[in-house]
Amino acid sequence: MIDPSETDTRQQRFIQRFMNGVPHLAALGIAYQAHGADWAELAMPFAEQQLADPDYGIIASGAIFTLMDSAAGFSVFVRRNTLEPHATLDLRLDYLRAPKPRATIIGRGECYRLTRQIAFVRGLAHDGDPADPIANMAGTFMFSAKPAEGMSSAKPAEGMLAGPK
Amino acid sequence: MTSAGLAALLRTQPHGRLDALPYGKLLDLAFERVADEFHLTMPFAIGLVGAPGRLHGGAIAGLLEIAALARVITALPDADAAPRIRPVTITVDFMREGAPQLTTATAEITRLGRRIVNVSARAWQADRAKPIAAANVNFLVDYPRTGSGAGPAR
Numbered sequence: 001m002i003d004p005s006e007t008d009t010r011q012q013r014f015i016q017r018f019m020n021g022v023p024h025l026a027a028l029g030i031a032y033q034a035h036g037a038d039w040a041e042l043a044m045p046f047a048e049q050q051l052a053d054p055d056y057g058i059i060a061s062g063a064i065f066t067l068m069d070s071a072a073g074f075s076v077f078v079r080r081n082t083l084e085p086h087a088t089l090d091l092r093l094d095y096l097r098a099p100k101p102r103a104t105i106i107g108r109g110e111c112y113r114l115t116r117q118i119a120f121v122r123g124l125a126h127d128g129d130p131a132d133p134i135a136n137m138a139g140t141f142m143f144s145a146k147p148a149e150g151m152s153s154a155k156p157a158e159g160m161l162a163g164p165k
Numbered sequence: 166m167t168s169a170g171l172a173a174l175l176r177t178q179p180h181g182r183l184d185a186l187p188y189g190k191l192l193d194l195a196f197e198r199v200a201d202e203f204h205l206t207m208p209f210a211i212g213l214v215g216a217p218g219r220l221h222g223g224a225i226a227g228l229l230e231i232a233a234l235a236r237v238i239t240a241l242p243d244a245d246a247a248p249r250i251r252p253v254t255i256t257v258d259f260m261r262e263g264a265p266q267l268t269t270a271t272a273e274i275t276r277l278g279r280r281i282v283n284v285s286a287r288a289w290q291a292d293r294a295k296p297i298a299a300a301n302v303n304f305l306v307d308y309p310r311t312g313s314g315a316g317p318a319r
Binding site for chain 1: 185186187188189190191192211212213214215216220221222223224226227228229230231234247249250251252253254255256257258259262302
């Protein structure tokens with residue numbers, strides 16, 4: 001596991017540039033938080049456009065789904081140590097409780113099993129205390145048979161997701 | 166717009182936009198009654214992209230969730246009472262990648278209970294016979310107590 005204090009700035013810059021380049025994450029304000037050898041954390045500060053019900057202050061499931069799908073996908077990238085494309089096969093979220101109003105939501109994904117074609121992920125979303133999560137996540141990703149158009153440009157960056165030597 | 170206002174919109178109009186929901190506005194969602202179905206559309210926009218040239222799975226999941234939610238709002242006998250409708254579990258299966266084009270979703274209620282509503286939704290692009298994703302959503306429905314108002318307390 002990578003000690004965050006040792007994460008070098010070159011790697012940080014690369015990850016932030018990669019994240020900023022995903023338009024739908026930018027639209028929801030989702031940003032990189034931390035990662036280790038097989039896990040990744042993203043943060044979603046509260047924003048009005050995440051609300052499905054403004055009267056009750058209910059955040060759209062889709063916004064949290066995007067956060068968790070991306071955290072899970074990112075954990076697959078770091079576990080495989082490559083940006084080779086993959087696709088979500090399925091993802092399930094259980095909403096355990098409502099988040100605190102206007103809280104920043106942290107999404108954590110962990111790739112706990114990797115096979116030749118499938119990555120298995122699990123994780124949770126919380127609003128400050130990982131021991132008191134707001135949602136639980138389980139999902140699978142499949143690896144693409146051929147690189148998706150555009151993703152091949154990420155190839156020279158292989159290894160960038162690994163920790164410092 | 167209030168939830169009751171949204172319920173009225175969905176129940177009385179043959180088509181319209183879901184700008185009343187901030188998240189619906191983000192996804193640029195519109196609704197339309199098609200025979201006895203209720204369709205939601207999400208036009209392509211750069212802001213929906215995940216991997217290059219593909220819709221983000223989260224945006225597709227968001228469309229499915231709102232399609233399911235809209236279906237519940239139109240089906241509840243007393244939706245005008247502005248019930249709080251929250252998803253408890255959502256499971257999304259992705260069948261095909263989301264191309265950069267219009268996506269349509271519809272949902273049907275598997276069981277309309279008093280507190281729990283089970284809904285299945287599916288999304289497609291050019292060809293309805295080739296769904297790109299499907300979702301099962303279980304909603305918890307509760308009504309504000311009379312007199313206490315529909316406050317945002319959760």
